[in-house]
Amino acid sequence: MNAKKTLDKFxxxxxxxxxxxxxxxxxxxxxxxxIAEETVRMxxxxxxxxxxxxxxxxxxxxxxxxxxxxxxxxxxxxxxxELLHSFLLIHDxxxxxxxxxxxxxTIHERFKKVGKKYRVGKDHEHFGNSMAMxxxxxxxxxASEIIFNSKFSADDIIxxxxxxxxxxxxxxxxxxxxxxMQYSGAATxxxxxxxxxxxxARYTFEGPLHLGCLLAGGDIRMLEHFSDYALPLxxxxxxxxxxxGVFGSEKKIGKPVGSxxxxxxxxxxxxxxxxxxxxxxxxxxxxxFKKTNLSRKELETxxxxxxxxxxxxxxxxxxxxxxxxxxxxxDRMEFKxxxxxxxxxGIADYMLEREI
Numbered sequence: 001m002n003a004k005k006t007l008d009k010f011x012x013x014x015x016x017x018x019x020x021x022x023x024x025x026x027x028x029x030x031x032x033x034x035i036a037e038e039t040v041r042m043x044x045x046x047x048x049x050x051x052x053x054x055x056x057x058x059x060x061x062x063x064x065x066x067x068x069x070x071x072x073x074x075x076x077x078x079x080x081x082e083l084l085h086s087f088l089l090i091h092d093x094x095x096x097x098x099x100x101x102x103x104x105x106t107i108h109e110r111f112k113k114v115g116k117k118y119r120v121g122k123d124h125e126h127f128g129n130s131m132a133m134x135x136x137x138x139x140x141x142x143a144s145e146i147i148f149n150s151k152f153s154a155d156d157i158i159x160x161x162x163x164x165x166x167x168x169x170x171x172x173x174x175x176x177x178x179x180x181m182q183y184s185g186a187a188t189x190x191x192x193x194x195x196x197x198x199x200x201a202r203y204t205f206e207g208p209l210h211l212g213c214l215l216a217g218g219d220i221r222m223l224e225h226f227s228d229y230a231l232p233l234x235x236x237x238x239x240x241x242x243x244x245g246v247f248g249s250e251k252k253i254g255k256p257v258g259s260x261x262x263x264x265x266x267x268x269x270x271x272x273x274x275x276x277x278x279x280x281x282x283x284x285x286x287x288x289f290k291k292t293n294l295s296r297k298e299l300e301t302x303x304x305x306x307x308x309x310x311x312x313x314x315x316x317x318x319x320x321x322x323x324x325x326x327x328x329x330x331d332r333m334e335f336k337x338x339x340x341x342x343x344x345x346g347i348a349d350y351m352l353e354r355e356i
């Protein structure tokens with residue numbers, strides 16, 4: 001199965017439902033006040049601006065894999081994980097100080113401009129961050145609301161809501177570890193992989209898979225198999241994401257290339273280059289690391305050095321090994337849907353090939 005095409009088809013199914021949901025929420029917010037309405041509009045613009053809808057797709061196909069039959073119900077419920085994704089990204093953008101994502105202003109950047117326009121004082125940046133944090137909280141509430149109002153049984157809804165909160169609970173420590181490593185300026189491959197597991201693998205892969213499985217009535221054994229698949233795949237996804245953050249393009253990755261370097265993020269590709277590079281290569285990497293005005297020429301120099309150290313190849317091989325581990329987990333599963341089985345194998349292969 002061509003996972004990219006499958007994701008594109010799924011996106012065409014889920015996006016109209018998201019649009020309908022946001023129209024409903026805009027009406028509700030308009031009855032409160034203009035601030036609430038504008039905030040929901042920002043959440044809508046931010047969520048609909050881009051993204052492959054990989055998380056709701058994982059939820060959907062896990063439901064099918066576990067024997068779920070009601071396609072309409074699970075499509076509606078799958079919107080929840082996309083809103084949870086937006087919630088976490090809104091807060092992540094504040095932490096990373098990212099001005100844009102998928103070609104649109106981040107929420108804190110939009111509110112910062114509002115603050116400037118209405119002259120809230122010199123501290124318009126704090127105003128923007130404060131308003132964005134509350135917007136993220138509103139988005140999280142919307143994610144829970146979608147599950148709560150879904151047409152599944154009361155028991156299934158309670159299990160799903162419990163899992164939704166658990167996804168946040170296990171993701172936050174990963175984000176915290178990322179911040180700690182960024183400020184300490186020190187990390188090992190082991191600590192970075194642990195951070196990848198918490199920050200990315202748990203909520204992008206394992207969480208949606210568990211949600212779909214639970215809503216289909218899947219058993220504990222299937223949940224365990226999905227974890228064995230999701231965690232190495234999530235780490236591989238993040239390694240590939242970090243590679244694209246340096247070697248990709250802004251149009252494809254949805255944020256400025258080199259932003260991880262500017263922010264001083266500890267990634268496998270950087271840590272390994274500093275470990276195995278020559279003294280001269282290490283000195284140049286350290287010179288450009290956290291440089292706020294990194295030029296295109298300096299980025300190209302950094303790319304060349306990372307490739308020459310062997311760090312790029314090492315990171316690519318590590319991701320490939322993790323993907324094989326994920327596929328081995330699929331071999332042990334009993335699928336109740338051949339389409340779901342093909343999707344999960346296909347998405348594993350897509351991880352190595354993806355450019356976005």
